[in-house]
Amino acid sequence: MRHVRGFDVVKPLSVTAMIAIMFPLVLLPLASIFLFGTSKGLGSFWAALTAPEAIFALQLSMVTSFWATVFNVIFGLFASYVLSRYNFWGRNALIVIISLPTAIPTAVAGFALLLLWGPYGTLGRLIAPHGVQVMFTAYAVILANIFVTFPLAFGVIKPVFDTMSRSLEEASATIGATRWQTFWHVTLPSLRGAIVTGALLTFARAVGEFGSTILVSGNLANRTQTAPLYIFAKFNEGQVEAANAVAIVLALFSFAIFSVLFFARDWLDTE
Amino acid sequence: MQPEEITNIFSSEVAEPVASPAAATSVRGVSKSFRGTVVLEDIDFDVAMGESLVLLGASGSGKTTILRIIAGLEEPDTGRVILHGKDVSELPARERGVGVIFQAYALFPRMTVERNIAYGLRIRRRPRKEINETVDELIKLVRLEEHRHKYPSQLSGGQQQRVAIARTLAYKPQVLLFDEPFGALDAQTRVRLRREIRILLKHINVPAIFITHDQEEALELGDRIAVLNAGRLEQIGTPDEVYNRPETEYVATFLGAANLLLGVVTGGGVEIGTVNIHAPEETARFREGQSVKLVFRPEDVYLSRSGALPENCQRLTNGVVEEIHFVGAYERLTLRLDLIARQPTEGAPPLYSVTINTNEKRTGIPIIVTRPKPEANSTRLQPGDRVAVGLTAFRVLPNFALASERAGSIVDIHKTT
Numbered sequence: 001m002r003h004v005r006g007f008d009v010v011k012p013l014s015v016t017a018m019i020a021i022m023f024p025l026v027l028l029p030l031a032s033i034f035l036f037g038t039s040k041g042l043g044s045f046w047a048a049l050t051a052p053e054a055i056f057a058l059q060l061s062m063v064t065s066f067w068a069t070v071f072n073v074i075f076g077l078f079a080s081y082v083l084s085r086y087n088f089w090g091r092n093a094l095i096v097i098i099s100l101p102t103a104i105p106t107a108v109a110g111f112a113l114l115l116l117w118g119p120y121g122t123l124g125r126l127i128a129p130h131g132v133q134v135m136f137t138a139y140a141v142i143l144a145n146i147f148v149t150f151p152l153a154f155g156v157i158k159p160v161f162d163t164m165s166r167s168l169e170e171a172s173a174t175i176g177a178t179r180w181q182t183f184w185h186v187t188l189p190s191l192r193g194a195i196v197t198g199a200l201l202t203f204a205r206a207v208g209e210f211g212s213t214i215l216v217s218g219n220l221a222n223r224t225q226t227a228p229l230y231i232f233a234k235f236n237e238g239q240v241e242a243a244n245a246v247a248i249v250l251a252l253f254s255f256a257i258f259s260v261l262f263f264a265r266d267w268l269d270t271e
Numbered sequence: 272m273q274p275e276e277i278t279n280i281f282s283s284e285v286a287e288p289v290a291s292p293a294a295a296t297s298v299r300g301v302s303k304s305f306r307g308t309v310v311l312e313d314i315d316f317d318v319a320m321g322e323s324l325v326l327l328g329a330s331g332s333g334k335t336t337i338l339r340i341i342a343g344l345e346e347p348d349t350g351r352v353i354l355h356g357k358d359v360s361e362l363p364a365r366e367r368g369v370g371v372i373f374q375a376y377a378l379f380p381r382m383t384v385e386r387n388i389a390y391g392l393r394i395r396r397r398p399r400k401e402i403n404e405t406v407d408e409l410i411k412l413v414r415l416e417e418h419r420h421k422y423p424s425q426l427s428g429g430q431q432q433r434v435a436i437a438r439t440l441a442y443k444p445q446v447l448l449f450d451e452p453f454g455a456l457d458a459q460t461r462v463r464l465r466r467e468i469r470i471l472l473k474h475i476n477v478p479a480i481f482i483t484h485d486q487e488e489a490l491e492l493g494d495r496i497a498v499l500n501a502g503r504l505e506q507i508g509t510p511d512e513v514y515n516r517p518e519t520e521y522v523a524t525f526l527g528a529a530n531l532l533l534g535v536v537t538g539g540g541v542e543i544g545t546v547n548i549h550a551p552e553e554t555a556r557f558r559e560g561q562s563v564k565l566v567f568r569p570e571d572v573y574l575s576r577s578g579a580l581p582e583n584c585q586r587l588t589n590g591v592v593e594e595i596h597f598v599g600a601y602e603r604l605t606l607r608l609d610l611i612a613r614q615p616t617e618g619a620p621p622l623y624s625v626t627i628n629t630n631e632k633r634t635g636i637p638i639i640v641t642r643p644k645p646e647a648n649s650t651r652l653q654p655g656d657r658v659a660v661g662l663t664a665f666r667v668l669p670n671f672a673l674a675s676e677r678a679g680s681i682v683d684i685h686k687t688t
């Protein structure tokens with residue numbers, strides 16, 4: 001360390017350097033969404049945001065992400081319970097398989113779903129004659145969201161399960177509780193923090209999902225177009241303001257979720 | 272604790288004192304192995320109604336495993352568990368009605384004191400009024416009135432333990448199982464709490480099994496003590512029996528300090544070197560010439576400078592005082608006895624050797640003696656003094672591991688713990 005008059009110059013230098021690097025890479029792009037989106041006044045921003053297509057896209061994103069989150073949290077809980085309470089052959093293989101979707105490119109995930117459920121897909125062929133079509137509907141968006149966010153809730157909940165002391169559950173059993181009562185009154189409350197964290201992560205990731213959604217949804221305005229797809233479509237059509245308004249909402253939304261994760265976690269984990 | 276309150280809660284349970292107490296809990300021939308390692312071997316004992324039994328044993332001797340088997344948290348390989356005459360071996364933990372106070376209490380962290388105590392009744396879907404009344408009574412019983420809305424993490428160790436006890440009492444358990452209930456507490460609190468628990472148990476008349484590896488705790492808490500060694504029950508009996516009449520060397524040395532001298536049964540006595548201790552009753556169960564151990568506690572030794580010994584005192588031999596320590600309440604001396612080895616017959620292995628394994632290779636068998644302060648003050652001794660050594664009490668035990676034993680091995684648990 002070089003000290004100038006007892007002052008450590010490395011510290012302010014390195015902090016400045018760090019911010020200088022982050023500035024063009026992260027901070028400027030984020031700032032430009034807000035700068036550009038509001039440059040023509042709040043009125044035009046509001047008009048762009050309340051366009052029916054935009055509202056529909058935002059709603060669709062929220063609804064599909066919600067159901068994907070519900071499913072993945074419940075499944076994540078169930079899978080964590082099974083995989084940390086029981087030891088069986090192939091257990092580690094299952095853990096790897098559950099975690100796999102994070103490592104798969106989202107376009108590949110969407111493509112795989114198309115191959116399975118599409119009109120000529122393995123399962124799609126079976127259900128098509130019954131007039132049921134999954135692909136290019138909101139259900140396809142949910143399926144894609146489930147697939148790409150599959151391991152997130154599990155990944156947060158499982159470690160908590162693993163470290164949870166068995167004696168609480170054993171105490172509950174000796175007191176006379178059924179397995180279900182024990183799970184509901186004893187295990188679940190201890191997982192509250194992990195469940196909320198897992199749900200928020202899943203939801204945030206699902207709302208932003210693009211690569212797989214664009215393949216399986218068909219990107220039909222007012223039918224299967226999610227918010228990220230809307231941004232993409234409007235930008236391609238040259239309607240930058242329209243795209244920007246929705247982008248601002250998504251960005252603010254991520255900030256909100258991130259703040260909850262960051263600040264509320266301690267609160268959830270204690271009390 | 273107010274007795275009225277206690278009997279109030281347990282009014283339905285408190286029976287007339289029974290002349291011959293029926294077994295409230297029986298463990299019959301329980302064995303258990305974990306991955307081929309035998310942890311419990313043919314464990315057999317009963318606990319009577321209102322009685323408290325202490326399972327005493329070194330770490331890893333299988334105490335917790337016994338408790339878990341009684342509670343239904345572990346399945347024995349063989350054997351049965353019978354609660355109040357009912358074989359519960361096949362029942363899951365939740366149907367056994369056993370109260371377990373876990374080592375770290377295992378209170379539910381997200382429930383207040385009240386809700387922890389109410390848990391057993393809530394899951395049984397009892398009417399709210401009954402739940403509230405019982406919880407109120409129990410909170411009063413364990414004196415946690417000011418803490419009823421607190422969470423476990425806001426309580427001291429002793430308070431947490433009282434919550435854990437109240438939580439099990441709420442559903443009127445058939446037997447209470449305590450796994451090292453005082454392990455996490457400081458010495459003073461321990462002593463206070465175990466008195467409290469003992470009073471409580473006497474009033475509610477629920478049988479209890481305690482686990483401990485603290486001999487003092489065992490002697491104070493137990494109506495009877497079961498000494499466990501490596502998965503086997505060494506001895507089970509009243510504190511007086513296991514302390515004063517140990518049946519094995521392990522029990523003698525685990526409960527308190529003991530001096531062990533190797534000897535041979537000869538003519539109604541024990542021959543140790545050149546002396547013969549007259550003990551017709553004690554040696555009656557051994558055959559002539561059998562190798563035995565004379566076991567006596569440090570406090571059962573009487574030292575006399577004049578050579579005169581009181582009436583009730585068997586003369587052992589003479590000895591030289593080697594070291595003197597004051598250990599608070601009493602005086603502790605190391606003594607070397609003048610015991611000369613009897614020459615082994617031709618070809619036979621030496622029964623004992625009197626060479627002591629110290630740096631100096633001194634001879635004479637060392638023993639440890641403790642004397643209460645009045646005695647120490649009336650007969651002051653110095654290192655080097657020659658004294659007559661008498662025994663006020665001793666035991667003769669079979670000598671199992673003959674070849675590996677040294678003559679004057681001293682086992683003193685105060686030194687090792």
Ligand SMILES: Nc1ncnc2c1ncn2[C@@H]1O[C@H](COP(=O)(O)OP(=O)(O)OP(=O)(O)O)[C@@H](O)[C@H]1O
Nearest residue numbers: 305306310328329330331332333334335336337484
């Ligand atoms: N679930 C288990 N799997 C394998 N081995 C076990 C299991 N539970 C206990 N053991 C082994 O059984 C032996 C007895 O364990 P136990 O917990 O009953 O001892 P303990 O007397 O309670 O000891 P401590 O005083 O240290 O609590 C130990 O050697 C332990 O390693």
Ligand SMILES: [Mg+2]
Nearest residue numbers: 334335336450
């Ligand atoms: Mg134990």
